[in-house]
Amino acid sequence: MFRLSNNLVGILNFIVFLLSIPILGGGIWLSTRASTDCEKFLEKPIIALGAFLLIVSLAGLIGACCRVSWLLWVYLLVMFLLIVVLFCFTIFAFVVTNKGAGEVVSGRGYKEYRLGDYSNWLQKRVNNEGNWAKIRSCIQDSKVCKSLSEKNQTLDQFVNDNLSPLQSGCCKPPTACNFVYQSDTVWNKPDGFTSSNISDCNTWQNDPNILCYNCQSCKAGVLDNLKHDWKKVAIINIIFLIFLVVVYSIGCCAFRNNREDNAYPRWKGYP
Template identity: 55%
Template sequence: MWRSSNGLIGFINFMTFLLSIPILGGGIWLSTKANQTDCLRFLQWPLIIIGASIMVVSLMGFAGSCYRISWLLWLYLFAMFFIIAALLGFIIFAFVVTSKGEGRPLVNQANYRDYYLSDYSGWLKDRVSDPGYWAKISSCLRDAKACSKMGVYVGGAPETPNMFYHRYLSPIQSGCCKPPTECGYTYVNETDWSPGTASTTTDSDCSRWSNDQTQLCYSCDSCKAGVLASIKKSWRKVSVINIIVLIILVIFYVIGCAAFRNTKRIDNNEPFGESRMTKSQPARIHF
């Protein structure tokens, strides 16, 4: 029974070790995406820390089960409990900070959406809107040339305005690489717009737009909203993976606790059983 229970604990730890790989992969994916789009490099660290912690704790439990080290198994159970709690907290936090804000569809039936900072609220909005932090993000967007790949040529010629209005634009491209639609700018090419019909909008982004390719709308609130929309999309994808991993971790943790309790019960009963057998033997008389 001892061997079977410890074998089960070892198997569970091997599986949790495998489960830590998608979590680390999600953190690395966010890190790669941050370098290319939203430039928020702090977002991947919770996932990387949790994934690495699961790996270390799983190896700890695996070693404890293989070498029958009771105190190491106790430490494994306590550590895994806190990891599960941390993962649950991160999932809740991710959904709370990305619960508000959506791109607004346009009346001209364009496939892309416009993004407004006023549609977002909470910690993540305050973080992105901070002037010092936004200076780093906007600089990262320029360095990553987020708008440089927007040009599309059809038959050797640039696309027409109608073609542009009906193409897909990412939140970053829509918020940072063109002026807001309500400003009434006239399309020249993907990142070059000229003042068109007079607009009655009071949106301050209309005056912030610049055809300078190093400026564009990187100082606009719509660009900040596009970054927030990109973060929301990325975090929701990773959260789905985390929820699946969390459910499996909880199941494995419950099974592991039951198996460890079984080994402790066996350890506590064996000496008692041995003493009973000793007492039940008839006394031997030596001559």
Template identity: 55%
Template sequence: MRVSNTLIGIWSMFTGLASLVIIGAGIWLATKHEDTTCIKFLQWPIIFLGIFVLVLSVLGIFGALRRNTCFLWIFLASYFILILLLIIFTIFAFVVTNKGAGEALSNKGFKEYRLGDYSSWLQRRVEKTSNWNRIRSCLSDAKVCKSLDEKYPTETEFDKAKLTPLESGCCKPPVLCGYTFENATNWAKGKGYDATASEDCLRWDNDQKNLCFECDSCKAGLLQNVKKDWRKVAIVLIVVLVIMIVVYTIGCCAFRNNRRGGYAPAGKYGA
């Protein structure tokens, strides 16, 4: 009858490894892209969640292999709460990243992004002045547009470019504004210029420190990258959630067996 305890010990080890994956996902969000590096409120909940899962895994291993009913009870109660929180967090991640997609443009290799297409929760995070001032400064310091002039020296090459959402939103004015191409990060108000087409048309600045970093299109480009990365993390969380549910089910069996007293005293096995 010690099978359940052994299984929960083994499964808790797998959960411990899964917690390292969660922590790694948070670190990946914090370091992979310039945009997510600048948004600290997105990755820290994931990192803390991973640490919490790791602590519970240690409790599960200790409680199961030492056949300590008290630790198993704490493990199961905490795991139940954690599973509920993980379900809520995963659903939330999919809901807030459900909206938003780039708009394909005729004869252009890149897409453009509109802030209003994304969830209101994400919009509020970047529209808050204190948040965006910090993010904007971080993006500017990261020089996310610095290589465009060299990579796409002509208008034809630029039109065919596969720009990232951040490059499309922050490094050039929206196409509908009608600016005239001079180089990838320098645009003139030619005959086709229309200041009324979008508020972003007035926000564009050829100063390399400004460009379109105050534009809604820049905020939208950032959120598109966030959406893509969060979706990847949410898939990882689903896998971890399945593992945790299996661990919890086996843990309930181990706890019930311990309560029945179907085990020899721990000291007999060197515990």
């Protein structure tokens, strides 16, 4: 009678195999239809993830169900490396997102963000011109500022609005600039305005294609978004790690069964 652990490994990998097909297909479809930098950035990771899941699931499925010990050994090795990588990434994600938070502004419903409050590693990533050019393009493609401008709020409504980190950092100048409100994304410099000590005040422009996309506050808003997203991913990773450890343990049992079957062929019977 076929061993229970082999059955479980086979079933789990068959499910993963079925899931890998739409993921791989979606990545290939995206590569042929991608028109923005964000879509082009996603296509390669999606294809790589789909191909990885496809190959690993086939190795586990064939290794467990067909008693191919060397293939199951490769599968277990990959699983072990994946567990180590996910564990390291989870620790790293908690460390680099430990610093930084929005600052409450008196009389405002939204918070403002400063780049210096976040970890040095994250700051270096967004300060890289090549990285920021891609991120800025994604923000523009998302039309996050356009959606804000379409609200057509009064000044009182605007200052009490609960803006997202991206809207607060990228779609308006910092409150300390004391610009004159005209609309959600149009702020005029007051008469007699001279160069400010705040670099973002000089960077701001009313052009909807520029706004504060090159501001330090915009980069900080991106990092605040990233911080919350990474923490969510880290929590999901912990759950996924527990699942992988369970699957790895079952796989080890299946590998032991394969070795026993190879040592004592079925036609000889088991002692």
